[in-house]
Amino acid sequence: MSVATRLAPNGEPSRPLITISIMLATVMQVIDTTIANVALPHMQGSLSATQDQIAWVLTSYIVAAAIMTPPTGFLAARFGRKRIFLAAVAGFTVASMLCGMATSLTEIVFFRLLQGVFGASLVPLSQAVLLDTYPRERHGSAMAIWGMGIMVGPILGPTLGGYLTEFYNWRSVFFINLPFGILAFLGILTFVPETGQNRTRPFDWYGFALLSTAIGALQLMLDRGVSQDWFSSGEIIIETFLAAICFYMFVVHILTADRPFLEPGLFRDRNLVSGLFFIFVIGIVLLATIALLPPFLQTLMGYPVLTIGLVLAPRGIGTMVAMMIVGRIIARVDPRYLIGLGLTLTSFSLWEMAAFNMDIGAWDVVRTGLVQGFGLGFVFVPLSTLTFATLQPHYRNEGTALFSLVRNLGSSIGISIVVSQLARNTQINHAVIGESVTAFNPALKWANTAHFWNLDTLRGLLALNGEVTRQALTIAYLNDFKLMMFVTLMVFPVLFLLRNPKHKPE
Numbered sequence: 001m002s003v004a005t006r007l008a009p010n011g012e013p014s015r016p017l018i019t020i021s022i023m024l025a026t027v028m029q030v031i032d033t034t035i036a037n038v039a040l041p042h043m044q045g046s047l048s049a050t051q052d053q054i055a056w057v058l059t060s061y062i063v064a065a066a067i068m069t070p071p072t073g074f075l076a077a078r079f080g081r082k083r084i085f086l087a088a089v090a091g092f093t094v095a096s097m098l099c100g101m102a103t104s105l106t107e108i109v110f111f112r113l114l115q116g117v118f119g120a121s122l123v124p125l126s127q128a129v130l131l132d133t134y135p136r137e138r139h140g141s142a143m144a145i146w147g148m149g150i151m152v153g154p155i156l157g158p159t160l161g162g163y164l165t166e167f168y169n170w171r172s173v174f175f176i177n178l179p180f181g182i183l184a185f186l187g188i189l190t191f192v193p194e195t196g197q198n199r200t201r202p203f204d205w206y207g208f209a210l211l212s213t214a215i216g217a218l219q220l221m222l223d224r225g226v227s228q229d230w231f232s233s234g235e236i237i238i239e240t241f242l243a244a245i246c247f248y249m250f251v252v253h254i255l256t257a258d259r260p261f262l263e264p265g266l267f268r269d270r271n272l273v274s275g276l277f278f279i280f281v282i283g284i285v286l287l288a289t290i291a292l293l294p295p296f297l298q299t300l301m302g303y304p305v306l307t308i309g310l311v312l313a314p315r316g317i318g319t320m321v322a323m324m325i326v327g328r329i330i331a332r333v334d335p336r337y338l339i340g341l342g343l344t345l346t347s348f349s350l351w352e353m354a355a356f357n358m359d360i361g362a363w364d365v366v367r368t369g370l371v372q373g374f375g376l377g378f379v380f381v382p383l384s385t386l387t388f389a390t391l392q393p394h395y396r397n398e399g400t401a402l403f404s405l406v407r408n409l410g411s412s413i414g415i416s417i418v419v420s421q422l423a424r425n426t427q428i429n430h431a432v433i434g435e436s437v438t439a440f441n442p443a444l445k446w447a448n449t450a451h452f453w454n455l456d457t458l459r460g461l462l463a464l465n466g467e468v469t470r471q472a473l474t475i476a477y478l479n480d481f482k483l484m485m486f487v488t489l490m491v492f493p494v495l496f497l498l499r500n501p502k503h504k505p506e
Contacts, residue, residue: 021187035161039170064116073398091118093181100174124400143384144327207261214246222416275387283410315369322377335382345375350485429472
């Protein structure tokens with residue numbers, strides 16, 4: 001018997017209120033993954049921090065959230081899903097207020113860490129609640145609602161963060177969580193039913209310690225790799241070794257222990273395993289592209305922060321429209337066809353972005369963003385539905401936690417790869433283009449360039465170097481977009497591993 005059936009015999013009156021309550025908490029958390037990015041320069045000046053130090057405002061949140069996501073399933077089973085949900089919403093809201101009131105770098109890093117600890121369970125719990133609240137034949141519609149918050153939140157985060165920072169101050173980026181947190185808490189307290197508790201299952205401290213160490217070391221390696229020049233740094237080598245050895249020991253542990261931290265039965269479900277690989281790739285494409293576009297538009301195109309927010313917003317609109325369409329047709333169309341269409345649209349948009357140049361207009365950014373958002377919307381909802389279509393209900397809390405964890409790891413790895421490749425390719429392109437900068441190049445003798453690209457003056461050399469750098473950086477961005485296109489195409493064969501079982505209504 002589902003949670004919804006126990007709550008209301010007809011299953012209808014409580015569902016909209018439950019959905020609104022948990023989506024307020026979900027949107028609040030996912031927006032916070034990107035909303036602070038735009039405000040970092042303002043925080044840096046206000047808190048007298050270096051660029052490397054202020055980066056810990058993001059790192060502390062990401063690492064804490066990654067470590068605390070896997071225990072969500074155990075905590076919900078042990079103490080009750082509603083209790084954990086309420087504690088997470090309350091803790092996240094209070095931590096947000098503390099971030100807004102921070103007066104030093106140490107304080108805000110610590111409070112952001114608390115935000116990550118409490119916010120880690122909000123997304124997987126919201127997904128599990130929706131899957132239990134709606135009957136199986138309406139899981140597609142439920143995942144469409146949930147997916148809007150998950151996909152649109154990170155896209156709109158920089159836009160909202162830029163607006164608040166520009167017209168108010170960086171503290172308002174955190175204070176805005178207060179009304180959403182209060183409404184979400186009251187809604188969950190009133191409408192979301194409690195689940196049973198299993199107090200007999202012991203907590204696997206050894207498994208948790210191994211997985212936490214592996215995830216924490218991996219996140220630190222990915223976040224600090226570029227600034228530390230990767231494996232030329234002893235710190236990165238140690239973090240990589242620690243992540244690898246702890247993950248290996250964790251895998252051995254869950255295969256041999258009597259009551260492991262994650263039950264091996266989870267990984268016997270083919271749809272779940274295939275879905276985890278899929279969402280890992282979607283995580284790479286989603287946030288890596290978001291990480292590339294703002295600096296591309298600001299550095300090379302000269303767009304102000306508010307304009308960047310406006311031209312990127314249609315990407316989120318495309319995602320929302322696609323999810324609304326999918327929510328209506330998913331019961332009548334094989335979800336795998338919808339995923340294939342979404343991957344095709346996403347790949348096409350990235351192919352177009354790989355041909356960007358300095359002559360593109362705002363409409364080109366808006367158009368490709370719309371297509372890409374539309375494509376990602378067509379992927380996310382049917383993927384979320386198929387991933388849990390064959391999973392036993394008692395695995396849902398742990399399954400949704402894994403789903404969120406893998407998506408976040410994909411995002412971290414994707415961002416790390418594109419940023420590293422951007423720096424590397426810029427240097428390579430600069431060297432290659434620089435080889436043609438000689439006195440024998442006829443382009444330097446044209447009447448319209450000779451007066452400012454003069455090899456005989458310091459001013460001319462600086463101007464020429466600036467242009468070479470700009471062209472090298474442009475090519476590096478385009479190479480990253482092309483890499484994202486190939487990553488998207490790479491996941492197509494996994495479609496054949498997903499099954500589309502037909503279930504009777506619950």
